[in-house]
Amino acid sequence: MGAGFYDVLGREITNGVLRPGSVLTLEDIQARFGISRTTARDGVKVLESLGLLTSRRRVGLVVSPRPAWNVYAPTVIGWRLTSSHARQAYIELTQLRIAVEPEAAELAALRRSGAQADEALRLAAQMRSLGEAGRLEEFMVADVAFHRVVLEASGNSMFAALADVVAEVLTGRTQHGLMPETPMPEALDAHDAVAEAVAHQQPDRARAHMQFLVDEVRAALEESPA
Protein backbone atom coordinates (compact mmCIF):
# COMPACT_ATOMS: atom_id res chain seq x y z
CA MET A 1 0.00 0.00 0.00
CA GLY A 2 1.19 3.51 -0.69
CA ALA A 3 2.39 4.52 -4.08
CA GLY A 4 4.92 7.22 -3.35
CA PHE A 5 6.13 9.43 -0.59
CA TYR A 6 3.26 11.80 -1.23
CA ASP A 7 1.05 9.03 0.03
CA VAL A 8 2.70 9.34 3.43
CA LEU A 9 2.27 13.08 3.52
CA GLY A 10 -1.30 12.85 2.28
CA ARG A 11 -2.13 10.47 5.09
CA GLU A 12 -0.45 12.65 7.68
CA ILE A 13 -2.45 15.63 6.55
CA THR A 14 -5.83 13.93 6.28
CA ASN A 15 -5.12 12.23 9.56
CA GLY A 16 -4.46 15.46 11.39
CA VAL A 17 -0.85 14.64 12.22
CA LEU A 18 0.15 17.56 10.04
CA ARG A 19 -2.31 20.22 11.04
CA PRO A 20 -3.58 22.97 8.76
CA GLY A 21 -1.22 25.90 8.81
CA SER A 22 1.85 23.74 9.31
CA VAL A 23 4.69 24.65 7.01
CA LEU A 24 7.03 22.32 5.21
CA THR A 25 9.80 23.06 2.77
CA LEU A 26 10.98 21.14 -0.23
CA GLU A 27 14.27 20.68 1.55
CA ASP A 28 12.54 19.12 4.55
CA ILE A 29 10.83 16.66 2.27
CA GLN A 30 13.98 15.85 0.33
CA ALA A 31 15.86 15.20 3.55
CA ARG A 32 13.10 13.20 5.18
CA PHE A 33 12.45 10.85 2.28
CA GLY A 34 15.88 10.89 0.72
CA ILE A 35 14.65 12.02 -2.66
CA SER A 36 15.63 14.67 -5.13
CA ARG A 37 14.02 18.00 -5.53
CA THR A 38 12.38 16.91 -8.78
CA THR A 39 10.59 14.03 -7.15
CA ALA A 40 9.68 16.09 -4.12
CA ARG A 41 8.08 18.69 -6.32
CA ASP A 42 6.15 16.05 -8.24
CA GLY A 43 4.53 14.84 -5.08
CA VAL A 44 3.88 18.33 -3.83
CA LYS A 45 2.19 19.13 -7.11
CA VAL A 46 -0.21 16.27 -6.55
CA LEU A 47 -0.98 17.22 -2.97
CA GLU A 48 -1.49 20.75 -4.16
CA SER A 49 -4.02 19.74 -6.77
CA LEU A 50 -5.83 17.70 -4.13
CA GLY A 51 -6.18 20.89 -2.13
CA LEU A 52 -4.10 19.62 0.78
CA LEU A 53 -1.20 22.05 0.32
CA THR A 54 -0.49 25.43 -1.09
CA SER A 55 3.01 26.46 -1.95
CA ARG A 56 4.08 30.01 -1.33
CA ARG A 57 7.41 31.49 -2.24
CA ARG A 58 9.61 32.60 0.54
CA VAL A 59 7.36 30.66 2.93
CA GLY A 60 7.19 27.03 1.96
CA LEU A 61 4.45 24.49 1.65
CA VAL A 62 1.51 25.32 3.84
CA VAL A 63 -1.00 22.66 4.85
CA SER A 64 -4.42 23.86 3.75
CA PRO A 65 -7.45 24.11 6.03
CA ARG A 66 -9.89 21.25 5.77
CA PRO A 67 -12.54 23.12 3.78
CA ALA A 68 -10.02 23.43 0.96
CA TRP A 69 -9.51 19.71 0.60
CA ASN A 70 -10.85 17.89 -2.45
CA VAL A 71 -12.86 15.46 -0.37
CA TYR A 72 -14.32 13.88 -3.50
CA ALA A 73 -10.95 12.87 -4.94
CA PRO A 74 -10.67 9.09 -4.74
CA THR A 75 -7.19 9.38 -3.28
CA VAL A 76 -8.38 11.62 -0.48
CA ILE A 77 -11.39 9.44 0.20
CA GLY A 78 -9.07 6.48 0.48
CA TRP A 79 -6.81 8.26 2.92
CA ARG A 80 -9.69 9.41 5.05
CA LEU A 81 -11.17 5.93 5.16
CA THR A 82 -7.94 4.52 6.52
CA SER A 83 -7.23 7.35 8.92
CA SER A 84 -8.09 7.50 12.58
CA HIS A 85 -11.24 9.39 11.61
CA ALA A 86 -12.45 6.60 9.34
CA ARG A 87 -15.75 6.38 11.12
CA GLN A 88 -16.57 10.01 10.52
CA ALA A 89 -15.59 9.60 6.88
CA TYR A 90 -17.90 6.60 6.54
CA ILE A 91 -20.77 8.51 8.06
CA GLU A 92 -20.29 11.41 5.69
CA LEU A 93 -20.08 9.13 2.68
CA THR A 94 -23.20 7.35 3.79
CA GLN A 95 -25.09 10.59 4.19
CA LEU A 96 -24.04 11.56 0.71
CA ARG A 97 -25.26 8.25 -0.59
CA ILE A 98 -28.58 8.69 1.17
CA ALA A 99 -29.01 12.04 -0.52
CA VAL A 100 -28.02 11.02 -4.01
CA GLU A 101 -29.32 7.54 -4.66
CA PRO A 102 -33.06 8.25 -4.74
CA GLU A 103 -32.51 11.07 -7.20
CA ALA A 104 -30.24 8.87 -9.27
CA ALA A 105 -32.85 6.11 -9.34
CA GLU A 106 -35.46 8.51 -10.60
CA LEU A 107 -33.21 9.73 -13.39
CA ALA A 108 -32.14 6.19 -14.19
CA ALA A 109 -35.76 5.27 -14.85
CA LEU A 110 -35.85 8.00 -17.46
CA ARG A 111 -32.49 7.58 -19.08
CA ARG A 112 -31.34 4.00 -18.69
CA SER A 113 -30.33 2.04 -21.79
CA GLY A 114 -31.85 -1.29 -22.57
CA ALA A 115 -28.71 -3.06 -21.47
CA GLN A 116 -28.75 -1.21 -18.17
CA ALA A 117 -32.37 -2.19 -17.56
CA ASP A 118 -31.54 -5.84 -18.18
CA GLU A 119 -28.51 -5.63 -15.96
CA ALA A 120 -30.45 -4.07 -13.10
CA LEU A 121 -33.12 -6.79 -13.29
CA ARG A 122 -30.51 -9.49 -13.50
CA LEU A 123 -28.58 -8.20 -10.49
CA ALA A 124 -31.69 -7.77 -8.38
CA ALA A 125 -32.69 -11.36 -9.08
CA GLN A 126 -29.18 -12.51 -8.33
CA MET A 127 -29.20 -10.63 -5.04
CA ARG A 128 -32.36 -12.42 -4.05
CA SER A 129 -31.06 -15.89 -4.74
CA LEU A 130 -27.65 -15.21 -3.18
CA GLY A 131 -29.21 -13.47 -0.21
CA GLU A 132 -31.68 -16.24 0.48
CA ALA A 133 -28.91 -18.79 0.13
CA GLY A 134 -26.87 -16.89 2.69
CA ARG A 135 -23.93 -16.43 0.37
CA LEU A 136 -23.08 -13.05 1.81
CA GLU A 137 -19.78 -12.49 0.06
CA GLU A 138 -21.23 -12.85 -3.41
CA PHE A 139 -24.35 -11.04 -2.32
CA MET A 140 -22.32 -7.97 -1.55
CA VAL A 141 -20.66 -8.07 -4.95
CA ALA A 142 -24.04 -8.14 -6.63
CA ASP A 143 -25.31 -5.37 -4.36
CA VAL A 144 -22.39 -3.14 -5.27
CA ALA A 145 -22.90 -3.85 -8.96
CA PHE A 146 -26.59 -3.09 -8.67
CA HIS A 147 -26.07 0.33 -7.16
CA ARG A 148 -23.36 1.07 -9.68
CA VAL A 149 -25.68 0.33 -12.58
CA VAL A 150 -28.35 2.61 -11.21
CA LEU A 151 -25.91 5.45 -10.61
CA GLU A 152 -24.43 5.10 -14.07
CA ALA A 153 -27.82 4.80 -15.71
CA SER A 154 -28.79 8.17 -14.26
CA GLY A 155 -26.84 9.75 -17.09
CA ASN A 156 -25.36 12.24 -14.64
CA SER A 157 -21.61 11.93 -14.54
CA MET A 158 -21.46 13.38 -11.05
CA PHE A 159 -23.75 10.67 -9.78
CA ALA A 160 -21.88 8.03 -11.72
CA ALA A 161 -18.65 9.22 -10.16
CA LEU A 162 -20.04 8.22 -6.78
CA ALA A 163 -20.26 4.57 -7.75
CA ASP A 164 -16.88 3.82 -6.21
CA VAL A 165 -17.85 5.69 -3.08
CA VAL A 166 -21.01 3.69 -2.69
CA ALA A 167 -19.06 0.52 -3.32
CA GLU A 168 -16.69 1.52 -0.56
CA VAL A 169 -19.54 2.19 1.82
CA LEU A 170 -21.36 -1.02 1.03
CA THR A 171 -18.21 -3.05 1.40
CA GLY A 172 -17.18 -1.45 4.64
CA ARG A 173 -20.55 -1.15 6.30
CA THR A 174 -20.29 -4.31 8.35
CA GLN A 175 -16.98 -3.17 9.81
CA HIS A 176 -18.67 -0.13 11.26
CA GLY A 177 -21.93 -1.67 12.37
CA LEU A 178 -23.89 0.74 10.23
CA MET A 179 -26.01 -1.85 8.50
CA PRO A 180 -27.65 -5.15 9.31
CA GLU A 181 -25.38 -7.93 8.15
CA THR A 182 -28.03 -10.27 6.88
CA PRO A 183 -30.02 -8.96 3.94
CA MET A 184 -33.61 -8.44 5.05
CA PRO A 185 -36.49 -9.65 2.89
CA GLU A 186 -37.91 -6.14 2.56
CA ALA A 187 -34.57 -4.94 1.25
CA LEU A 188 -34.59 -7.68 -1.37
CA ASP A 189 -38.09 -6.69 -2.37
CA ALA A 190 -37.06 -3.06 -2.61
CA HIS A 191 -34.12 -3.88 -4.85
CA ASP A 192 -36.44 -5.84 -7.11
CA ALA A 193 -38.88 -2.98 -7.16
CA VAL A 194 -36.20 -0.45 -8.05
CA ALA A 195 -34.97 -2.65 -10.87
CA GLU A 196 -38.47 -3.11 -12.24
CA ALA A 197 -39.29 0.56 -11.98
CA VAL A 198 -36.08 1.46 -13.77
CA ALA A 199 -36.77 -1.13 -16.44
CA HIS A 200 -40.38 0.02 -16.88
CA GLN A 201 -39.38 3.67 -16.83
CA GLN A 202 -41.36 4.60 -13.75
CA PRO A 203 -39.29 7.36 -12.17
CA ASP A 204 -41.50 8.02 -9.16
CA ARG A 205 -41.63 4.38 -8.21
CA ALA A 206 -37.90 3.97 -8.68
CA ARG A 207 -37.26 6.91 -6.40
CA ALA A 208 -39.71 5.69 -3.77
CA HIS A 209 -38.21 2.25 -3.44
CA MET A 210 -34.66 3.52 -3.44
CA GLN A 211 -35.79 5.98 -0.80
CA PHE A 212 -37.01 3.04 1.24
CA LEU A 213 -33.60 1.42 0.96
CA VAL A 214 -31.64 4.46 2.04
CA ASP A 215 -34.10 5.18 4.84
CA GLU A 216 -33.10 1.82 6.28
CA VAL A 217 -29.52 2.97 6.13
CA ARG A 218 -30.44 6.26 7.71
CA ALA A 219 -32.14 4.50 10.59
CA ALA A 220 -29.14 2.26 11.15
CA LEU A 221 -26.92 5.33 11.09
CA GLU A 222 -28.99 7.18 13.67
CA GLU A 223 -29.19 4.37 16.16
CA SER A 224 -25.54 3.44 15.88
CA PRO A 225 -23.29 4.64 18.70
CA ALA A 226 -21.72 8.04 18.20
Add this chain to the structure above:
Amino acid sequence: MGAGFYDVLGREITNGVLRPGSVLTLEDIQARFGISRTTARDGVKVLESLGLLTSRRRVGLVVSPRPAWNVYAPTVIGWRLTSSHARQAYIELTQLRIAVEPEAAELAALRRSGAQADEALRLAAQMRSLGEAGRLEEFMVADVAFHRVVLEASGNSMFAALADVVAEVLTGRTQHGLMPETPMPEALDAHDAVAEAVAHQQPDRARAHMQFLVDEVRAALEESPA
Protein backbone atom coordinates in the same frame (compact mmCIF):
# COMPACT_ATOMS: atom_id res chain seq x y z
CA MET B 1 -8.17 33.35 -16.75
CA GLY B 2 -5.96 30.33 -17.21
CA ALA B 3 -3.14 29.76 -14.83
CA GLY B 4 -0.67 27.66 -16.75
CA PHE B 5 -0.38 25.61 -19.86
CA TYR B 6 -2.10 22.73 -18.15
CA ASP B 7 -5.17 24.90 -18.14
CA VAL B 8 -5.19 24.78 -21.93
CA LEU B 9 -4.81 21.02 -22.02
CA GLY B 10 -7.42 20.57 -19.31
CA ARG B 11 -9.89 22.58 -21.32
CA GLU B 12 -9.13 20.69 -24.50
CA ILE B 13 -9.75 17.39 -22.76
CA THR B 14 -12.93 18.36 -20.93
CA ASN B 15 -14.13 20.00 -24.09
CA GLY B 16 -13.69 16.92 -26.19
CA VAL B 17 -11.08 18.43 -28.49
CA LEU B 18 -8.63 15.89 -27.13
CA ARG B 19 -10.66 12.73 -27.06
CA PRO B 20 -10.18 9.88 -24.62
CA GLY B 21 -7.54 7.52 -25.88
CA SER B 22 -5.53 10.26 -27.57
CA VAL B 23 -1.85 10.07 -26.83
CA LEU B 24 0.51 12.92 -26.14
CA THR B 25 4.17 12.89 -25.26
CA LEU B 26 6.13 15.16 -23.00
CA GLU B 27 8.10 16.25 -26.03
CA ASP B 28 4.92 17.27 -27.84
CA ILE B 29 3.95 19.41 -24.91
CA GLN B 30 7.39 20.94 -24.53
CA ALA B 31 7.46 21.87 -28.19
CA ARG B 32 3.92 23.16 -28.32
CA PHE B 33 4.17 25.43 -25.32
CA GLY B 34 7.87 26.17 -25.40
CA ILE B 35 8.52 24.92 -21.91
CA SER B 36 11.02 22.64 -20.28
CA ARG B 37 10.48 19.05 -19.43
CA THR B 38 10.27 19.86 -15.72
CA THR B 39 7.42 22.26 -16.23
CA ALA B 40 5.67 19.97 -18.64
CA ARG B 41 5.81 17.18 -16.11
CA ASP B 42 4.43 19.45 -13.40
CA GLY B 43 1.37 20.17 -15.43
CA VAL B 44 0.96 16.57 -16.45
CA LYS B 45 1.12 15.60 -12.81
CA VAL B 46 -1.81 17.87 -12.07
CA LEU B 47 -3.89 16.61 -15.00
CA GLU B 48 -3.07 13.11 -13.88
CA SER B 49 -4.30 13.71 -10.36
CA LEU B 50 -7.48 15.18 -11.82
CA GLY B 51 -8.02 11.90 -13.61
CA LEU B 52 -7.77 13.42 -17.08
CA LEU B 53 -4.55 11.70 -18.09
CA THR B 54 -2.59 8.60 -17.31
CA SER B 55 1.07 8.36 -18.18
CA ARG B 56 2.47 5.08 -19.38
CA ARG B 57 6.09 4.40 -20.11
CA ARG B 58 7.00 3.68 -23.64
CA VAL B 59 3.56 4.95 -24.70
CA GLY B 60 3.07 8.51 -23.57
CA LEU B 61 0.28 10.43 -21.92
CA VAL B 62 -3.07 8.89 -22.62
CA VAL B 63 -6.26 10.90 -22.25
CA SER B 64 -8.49 9.07 -19.80
CA PRO B 65 -12.09 8.09 -20.50
CA ARG B 66 -14.70 10.40 -19.01
CA PRO B 67 -15.71 8.11 -16.15
CA ALA B 68 -12.19 8.47 -14.78
CA TRP B 69 -12.37 12.24 -14.49
CA ASN B 70 -12.55 13.87 -11.09
CA VAL B 71 -15.72 15.73 -11.90
CA TYR B 72 -15.90 17.13 -8.38
CA ALA B 73 -12.54 18.88 -8.55
CA PRO B 74 -13.18 22.63 -8.66
CA THR B 75 -10.77 22.99 -11.55
CA VAL B 76 -12.58 20.42 -13.62
CA ILE B 77 -15.96 21.90 -12.76
CA GLY B 78 -14.70 25.27 -13.91
CA TRP B 79 -13.46 23.86 -17.19
CA ARG B 80 -16.68 22.02 -17.86
CA LEU B 81 -18.72 25.12 -17.11
CA THR B 82 -16.82 27.10 -19.71
CA SER B 83 -16.71 24.36 -22.31
CA SER B 84 -19.07 23.85 -25.19
CA HIS B 85 -20.97 21.40 -23.00
CA ALA B 86 -21.59 23.99 -20.30
CA ARG B 87 -25.31 23.43 -20.39
CA GLN B 88 -24.99 19.73 -19.66
CA ALA B 89 -22.58 20.53 -16.83
CA TYR B 90 -25.05 22.99 -15.34
CA ILE B 91 -27.83 20.46 -15.48
CA GLU B 92 -25.74 17.84 -13.74
CA LEU B 93 -24.66 20.26 -11.04
CA THR B 94 -28.25 21.31 -10.53
CA GLN B 95 -29.39 17.71 -10.19
CA LEU B 96 -26.69 17.17 -7.61
CA ARG B 97 -27.86 20.21 -5.73
CA ILE B 98 -31.44 18.99 -5.81
CA ALA B 99 -30.34 15.73 -4.28
CA VAL B 100 -28.11 17.11 -1.60
CA GLU B 101 -29.66 20.27 -0.24
CA PRO B 102 -32.73 18.79 1.49
CA GLU B 103 -30.53 16.28 3.29
CA ALA B 104 -28.08 19.02 4.22
CA ALA B 105 -30.88 21.18 5.59
CA GLU B 106 -32.07 18.35 7.78
CA LEU B 107 -28.60 17.77 9.18
CA ALA B 108 -28.04 21.49 9.58
CA ALA B 109 -31.06 21.68 11.86
CA LEU B 110 -29.39 19.12 14.09
CA ARG B 111 -25.82 20.31 14.02
CA ARG B 112 -25.77 24.05 13.34
CA SER B 113 -23.88 26.31 15.71
CA GLY B 114 -25.53 29.31 17.29
CA ALA B 115 -23.68 31.62 14.96
CA GLN B 116 -24.84 29.63 11.94
CA ALA B 117 -28.45 29.82 13.10
CA ASP B 118 -28.20 33.59 13.46
CA GLU B 119 -26.55 33.89 10.09
CA ALA B 120 -29.22 31.83 8.35
CA LEU B 121 -31.99 33.92 9.87
CA ARG B 122 -30.21 37.15 9.00
CA LEU B 123 -29.63 36.10 5.40
CA ALA B 124 -33.21 34.93 4.90
CA ALA B 125 -34.49 38.27 6.15
CA GLN B 126 -32.04 40.08 3.94
CA MET B 127 -33.14 38.05 0.94
CA ARG B 128 -36.71 39.10 1.59
CA SER B 129 -35.98 42.81 1.76
CA LEU B 130 -33.62 42.75 -1.21
CA GLY B 131 -35.95 40.58 -3.22
CA GLU B 132 -38.97 42.73 -2.57
CA ALA B 133 -36.94 45.81 -3.41
CA GLY B 134 -35.96 44.25 -6.71
CA ARG B 135 -32.24 44.51 -6.00
CA LEU B 136 -31.47 41.32 -7.82
CA GLU B 137 -27.70 41.54 -7.81
CA GLU B 138 -27.45 41.79 -4.04
CA PHE B 139 -30.28 39.30 -3.68
CA MET B 140 -28.24 36.70 -5.43
CA VAL B 141 -25.27 37.31 -3.17
CA ALA B 142 -27.45 36.78 -0.12
CA ASP B 143 -29.00 33.70 -1.70
CA VAL B 144 -25.60 32.18 -2.33
CA ALA B 145 -24.51 32.96 1.22
CA PHE B 146 -27.68 31.43 2.61
CA HIS B 147 -27.23 28.13 0.86
CA ARG B 148 -23.56 28.09 1.83
CA VAL B 149 -24.40 28.48 5.51
CA VAL B 150 -26.87 25.62 5.39
CA LEU B 151 -24.44 23.32 3.60
CA GLU B 152 -21.65 24.15 6.03
CA ALA B 153 -23.90 23.83 9.05
CA SER B 154 -24.71 20.25 8.02
CA GLY B 155 -21.39 19.26 9.56
CA ASN B 156 -20.71 17.00 6.60
CA SER B 157 -17.56 18.10 4.83
CA MET B 158 -18.71 16.52 1.58
CA PHE B 159 -21.85 18.63 1.62
CA ALA B 160 -19.90 21.71 2.63
CA ALA B 161 -17.55 21.14 -0.28
CA LEU B 162 -20.52 21.64 -2.60
CA ALA B 163 -21.02 25.22 -1.46
CA ASP B 164 -18.96 26.57 -4.33
CA VAL B 165 -20.82 24.38 -6.76
CA VAL B 166 -24.17 25.65 -5.57
CA ALA B 167 -22.85 29.22 -5.74
CA GLU B 168 -21.86 28.58 -9.32
CA VAL B 169 -25.26 27.19 -10.18
CA LEU B 170 -27.14 30.00 -8.49
CA THR B 171 -24.99 32.61 -10.16
CA GLY B 172 -25.24 31.11 -13.58
CA ARG B 173 -28.86 30.01 -13.55
CA THR B 174 -30.21 33.06 -15.33
CA GLN B 175 -27.76 32.56 -18.17
CA HIS B 176 -29.24 29.15 -18.85
CA GLY B 177 -32.90 29.91 -18.28
CA LEU B 178 -33.12 27.26 -15.63
CA MET B 179 -34.71 29.44 -12.98
CA PRO B 180 -37.19 32.27 -12.79
CA GLU B 181 -35.26 35.51 -12.65
CA THR B 182 -37.48 37.31 -10.22
CA PRO B 183 -37.61 35.77 -6.76
CA MET B 184 -41.11 34.47 -6.14
CA PRO B 185 -42.86 35.17 -2.84
CA GLU B 186 -43.22 31.46 -2.07
CA ALA B 187 -39.50 31.05 -2.48
CA LEU B 188 -38.87 33.87 -0.02
CA ASP B 189 -41.25 32.23 2.43
CA ALA B 190 -39.51 28.91 2.00
CA HIS B 191 -36.10 30.43 2.68
CA ASP B 192 -37.48 31.99 5.83
CA ALA B 193 -38.99 28.68 6.85
CA VAL B 194 -35.74 26.82 6.30
CA ALA B 195 -33.84 29.37 8.36
CA GLU B 196 -36.34 29.16 11.19
CA ALA B 197 -36.41 25.39 11.15
CA VAL B 198 -32.63 25.28 11.24
CA ALA B 199 -32.55 27.81 14.06
CA HIS B 200 -35.22 25.96 16.04
CA GLN B 201 -33.64 22.60 15.35
CA GLN B 202 -36.57 21.12 13.47
CA PRO B 203 -34.91 18.77 10.99
CA ASP B 204 -38.05 17.51 9.28
CA ARG B 205 -39.36 20.99 8.70
CA ALA B 206 -36.00 22.19 7.41
CA ARG B 207 -35.88 19.32 4.96
CA ALA B 208 -39.45 19.86 3.80
CA HIS B 209 -39.01 23.52 2.99
CA MET B 210 -35.67 23.01 1.32
CA GLN B 211 -37.35 20.24 -0.64
CA PHE B 212 -39.94 22.75 -1.77
CA LEU B 213 -37.20 25.07 -2.98
CA VAL B 214 -35.35 22.44 -4.98
CA ASP B 215 -38.61 21.09 -6.38
CA GLU B 216 -39.11 24.49 -7.96
CA VAL B 217 -35.69 24.14 -9.50
CA ARG B 218 -36.52 20.65 -10.67
CA ALA B 219 -39.68 21.88 -12.36
CA ALA B 220 -37.79 24.65 -14.11
CA LEU B 221 -35.20 22.12 -15.23
CA GLU B 222 -37.78 19.75 -16.67
CA GLU B 223 -39.67 22.33 -18.65
CA SER B 224 -36.56 24.00 -20.01
CA PRO B 225 -35.67 23.15 -23.61
CA ALA B 226 -33.35 20.21 -24.03
Add this chain to the structure above:
DNA sequence: TTCGGTCTATTGGTCACACCTTTGAGAGGA
Protein backbone atom coordinates in the same frame (compact mmCIF):
# COMPACT_ATOMS: atom_id res chain seq x y z
C1' DT C 1 6.75 57.35 17.29
C1' DT C 2 4.83 55.97 13.16
C1' DC C 3 4.36 55.27 8.57
C1' DG C 4 6.10 54.01 4.17
C1' DG C 5 9.49 52.72 1.08
C1' DT C 6 13.61 49.80 0.08
C1' DC C 7 16.69 46.02 0.52
C1' DT C 8 17.82 41.26 1.15
C1' DA C 9 17.79 36.54 2.35
C1' DT C 10 14.87 32.69 1.69
C1' DT C 11 12.17 29.67 -0.80
C1' DG C 12 9.64 27.94 -4.64
C1' DG C 13 9.80 27.98 -10.05
C1' DT C 14 12.16 26.87 -14.24
C1' DC C 15 15.70 25.07 -17.03
C1' DA C 16 19.23 21.95 -19.34
C1' DC C 17 21.32 17.69 -19.31
C1' DA C 18 22.40 13.12 -18.03
C1' DC C 19 21.14 8.66 -16.78
C1' DC C 20 17.84 4.88 -15.07
C1' DT C 21 13.65 1.94 -15.68
C1' DT C 22 9.96 0.03 -17.87
C1' DT C 23 7.73 -1.97 -21.71
C1' DG C 24 5.44 -2.35 -26.56
C1' DA C 25 6.61 -4.32 -30.60
C1' DG C 26 9.21 -6.47 -33.88
C1' DA C 27 12.89 -9.97 -35.10
C1' DG C 28 14.10 -14.46 -35.07
C1' DG C 29 14.07 -19.15 -33.85
C1' DA C 30 11.62 -23.57 -32.35
Add this chain to the structure above:
DNA sequence: TCCTCTCAAAGGTGTGACCAATAGACCGAA
Protein backbone atom coordinates in the same frame (compact mmCIF):
# COMPACT_ATOMS: atom_id res chain seq x y z
C1' DT D 1 1.93 -20.61 -35.19
C1' DC D 2 3.82 -19.36 -31.08
C1' DC D 3 7.16 -18.19 -27.91
C1' DT D 4 11.29 -15.67 -26.47
C1' DC D 5 14.59 -12.29 -26.79
C1' DT D 6 16.18 -7.97 -27.85
C1' DC D 7 15.98 -3.07 -28.38
C1' DA D 8 14.50 1.44 -28.85
C1' DA D 9 11.14 4.72 -27.23
C1' DA D 10 9.02 6.87 -23.70
C1' DG D 11 8.39 8.33 -18.98
C1' DG D 12 10.93 8.60 -14.16
C1' DT D 13 14.65 10.38 -11.36
C1' DG D 14 18.66 13.03 -10.10
C1' DT D 15 21.90 17.24 -10.23
C1' DG D 16 23.21 21.77 -10.23
C1' DA D 17 22.45 26.16 -11.70
C1' DC D 18 19.88 30.26 -12.06
C1' DC D 19 15.37 33.10 -12.05
C1' DA D 20 11.46 35.29 -9.57
C1' DA D 21 8.70 36.48 -5.92
C1' DT D 22 8.18 38.05 -1.33
C1' DA D 23 8.13 38.17 4.14
C1' DG D 24 10.35 40.62 7.09
C1' DA D 25 14.01 43.39 8.60
C1' DC D 26 15.86 47.86 8.04
C1' DC D 27 16.03 52.72 7.47
C1' DG D 28 14.67 57.32 6.80
C1' DA D 29 11.31 61.03 6.61
C1' DA D 30 7.11 63.15 8.55
